[in-house]
Amino acid sequence: MTEVFKTVDELSDGYWKLIDVRFSLQDPKAGKTAYENGHIAGAVHWDLEKDLSDMDSKNGRHPMPSRENLTELFRRSGLMLDDRILIYDNGGEPFAARAWWLLRYGGFRQVYILKEGYKGLVRAGYPLQTEAAAPERSEVKPDWQGQLYASREDVRKVVEGSGEGILLDARAAERYAGKHEPLDPVAGHIPGARNFDWSRLVSGGQFNTGEEIVRAIREVVASDEPVTVYCGSGVTAAPLNAMLAHIGQENLRLYVGSYSDWVSDPDAPVETGE
Structure with a gap:
């Protein structure tokens, strides 16, 4: 931890x-x-x-x-x-x-x-x-500490099944599902990614590290899963990455380019829905 x-x-x-x-x-x-x-x-x-x-x-x-x-x-x-x-x-x-x-x-x-x-x-x-x-x-x-960083190619390997672990999307559920996309040219999420809205971590204007947040995260991510976190531009993924580190997630990476980098490749696959 x-x-x-x-x-x-x-x-x-x-x-x-x-x-x-x-x-x-x-x-x-x-x-x-x-x-x-x-x-x-x-x-x-x-x-x-x-x-x-x-x-x-x-x-x-x-x-x-x-x-x-x-x-x-x-x-x-x-x-x-x-x-x-x-x-x-x-x-x-x-x-x-x-x-x-x-x-x-x-x-x-x-x-x-x-x-x-x-x-x-x-x-x-x-x-x-x-x-x-x-x-x-x-x-x-x-x-x-290069092991903390994930490139687009690293993420592609996870999508294709040749890279370990799971992808975790830190954006709001509507953006993840592709129902609403105010910033990027393609709506949806990286194939196979799970979703946990980073804003759920905030209570009363500060980060809540209490047991209820830990339980909520653990409903989405197991403690022993390798996790690569992304968001829209790599900014709001950072607090979710930090919270995972705080609660003991060991194999943890940040896709700094995030969804905006992923969809800059016109051939990159995208999923919609929950």
Whole structure:
């Protein structure tokens, strides 16, 4: 079992590296503006589209950044592999989980998502600042965990039966079934995928890790099944991936390109219905 989520009450004394990843899919500038208006003292800002995605890539709507770009991001943020790293968004959002996954992919060993998000730290009295944090640059060498990443070809092997495990679609049930598709050119899901809407993980503006959520997930995925999680663009799959890791799923991958990458291939098969 990998501890993924922390509450404010669980933050023990000692030094944490802080990362602010507040963002809005409706207004991509909103996260940076919020950071400039006030953030937890010492927190660096990572932007979903500028830092946590390669928007020049054609592999989906929020494609995987290159290892070179991730290394530069880690270094300019002053990170080392053994640092205790706490990531926050506004709570109950997918952005901290996206950063968490990329850090785990880079081999960072103590990375956590704050359940209550930014407001929880403010309520707890953590000091704020408006000037951008300027950490001392590191020369960290990531310890890449390639087994956490699934490419389109890896997913194709699962679909064809030559790859192990199951696919888990984190989108809403209507999009999974192909009844409603607001973003991608083809409605439906990757053949054989099961469905668990990531938003079911959120209660009261934060992630719920209680027994009822564990039971709900276990009705869809067995604890010993290898799982590859995807969504529309690889963002909302990240919190479902994080929750699975938190409850002990060991053989776990994220298809970062997700459905938007899958249907960019005109020959890729798609299923509809439940």
